Amino acid sequence: MSRLSAAVPPWLAHALRAQRGPVPWSAVVRGALAAGPLLLVAVLSGRTSVGVVAALGAMLAGINDRPGSRRTAVRRLGVPALAGAGGLLVGSYAGQHVGAVTLTLLLTVLGLLAGAVSAVGPVASGAGTQLLVAAAIGAGMPLPEPGWQRALFFVGGAGWLLVLRLALPTPGAIAGDYRFDGERDAVGGVYDAVAALLEAVGGPDAPGRRVALTAALDHAQDALGGPRLRPYASSAAERRLHAQYAAALPLAEAATALAWAGEAVPARAVEGPRRLAVAVRTSTHTGPLPAPARSAPALRALDDALLHAADTFDRGGDDSALHTRRRTATSLARTVLGSAGREYGLRVALCFGAGVAVAQALHHARWYGSHAHWYWLPATAVFLVKPDLGPLASRVICRAAGTVLGAVLFAGFAALLPRPAGLVALVALCGALIPVATRHFAAQTAVVTVLVLSLVMVGGEPGASWSRIGETLLACAIVLLVGHLPALGQRGGGVRARLTHAAEAAHVYLAHVLDDGTTDDRAGRWTLRREAYRALAEARASIDLAAAELPALARHAEGTDEVAATLERLVDTTTACAVQLDDNGRLTPEHTERITALLDELAEGRERAGLVVKEGQALPVPLAG
Secondary structure, X not given: OHHHHHHOOHHHHHHHOOOOOOOOHHHHHHHHOOHHHHHHHHXXXXXXXXXXXXXXXXXXXXXXXXXXXXXXXXXXXXXXXXXXXXXXXXXHHHHHHOOHHHHHHHHHHHHHHHHHHHOOOHHHHHHHHHHHHHHHHHHHOOOOXXXXXXXXXXXXXXXXXXXXXXHOOOOOOOOOOHHHHHHHHHHHHHHHHHHHHHHHOOOOOHHHHHHHHHHHHHHHHHHHOOOOOOOOOOOHHHHHHHHHHHHHXXXXXXXXXXXXXXXXXXXXHHHHHHHHHHHHHHOOOOOOOOOOOOOOHHHHHHHHHHHHHHHHHHHOOOOOOOOOOOOOHHHHHHHHHOHHHHHHHHHHHHHHHHHHHHHHHHHHOOOOOOOOOOOHHHHHHHHHHOHHHOOHHHHHHHHHHHHHHHHHHHHHHHHHOOOOHHHHHHHHHHHHHHHHHOOOHHHHHHHHHXXXXXXXXXXXXXXXXXXXXXXXXXXXXXXXHHHOOOOOOOOOHHHHHHHHHHHHXXXXXXXXXXXXXXXXXXXXXXXXXXXXXXXXXXXXXXXHHHHOOOHHHHHHHOOHHHHHHHHHHHHHHHHHHHHHHHHHOOOOHHHHHHHHHHHHHHHHHHHHHOOOOOOOOOOOOOOOO
């Protein structure tokens, strides 16, 4: 695949790339027990339309059912499901009581709101997507139940999958309290990532291992920081996990400083974090940990961190802080109303609104025959406009290919399977395949297409495979057109917003470390370091996505990757400075010269990339101690 990626344009290489990893069997089991059984119960009880709505809710929740902790799943599945219920409610009543023009305008405004809110983060993006998809289904899929009942059964379907997620144990979770198996695996992954970084110090793989450590820390923070009834860890097992996560932060700091120095560490230094990872996952004691030599500040910091971690694992700890800060309402509003929210909101509104308008025109022209199921086109446009699913060209190619494949497969299944029993079994099978199919957008589209066509046929609509292909191609054309319109806010607004946020976080972190009055506040420093690295990871992901767009779109993010690389080196250097100051309270000339050079490079890079530096945010220049 690497040779193929080098031989084809980035936008096409992305369309051919698929995620890898073990089969998530627990998610497969949940998918099989979700939509299919709900539909079966409804068919047997004579309430088929109710089962269709509940199965749709379970299907959309299944798309969001990703690996992680149970606590994280509550937010990841629950928030989008509630948003989807709201969209279904609005769409159902609007579709029944307003005309085509008013309905189009109303759903366009809804698209503007959902798109702007999606800039907040992945959960908000999932909520915005389900809001619009459910609104299109509510308005374009006539059902006998009133809108409030549709919303209730939609939430019930998603809630059933969430119950399965909370109740069923994850395979392999045999140690400790099975409720925290996802959290244990996430914290253990942090210690594994520290060991991997230490192993790569002084070699070419060290930068990539540092990025992997950031991802592991982000994942652990998310896994431990999900919603809870109390504002603190309420059980001994959970408090222990929080303390074990906190004990990994000084280890990560020392490992980053060692990677910055670039001098290989003794092999025995890697063994300690690996034993700690095993102890987290198995809820056992660590035993004696091999100590590294104390010949340099970073090695002394690593030794001290290992001793602290060993004590935490053996005696327990009281540090249950996750070293993260809640986003305020002001910061959320700034994100929604900022350049990223405005740009994405406008594009979603135009794509969704145009999809509704074209679908309404086709509906009144009798394109759909005697059935008024016109939701497919605008719902497809919503998925196509989502940058979370890849670059624009990649999304369009995968969606078109997946829909054609799914429609052809369904036509064959519909001709062979008995009704409705065979279609119900097909829904269950597709539900089980969704967790695996999410690794590639085309595969996910094919599975979802078969599932939805099965649902609507069970609900009474005749085969619509070929018309769905035509509607999908129309949606692709709409999104490609709108995606290349030149005047929808600042181009690359999402990339620049995330990169500016990363620069601000780096500024705050560096200022904190260089301020002699705050160097003893390690908890505060770790919080700022985590925020800086998380912001950098989000900016880098956005930049990589923009680089894989068609050239007409990719050029708007030119120069941002150099700025991100400079910021990464700056934050790494700041971490090395923090370790040095902890050791003897003085920076070496090497630290000072490196930061000064990086600040100059950053200023030049931001100017070339068109990133505005706010007044009062000039980064401090350190003086040698």
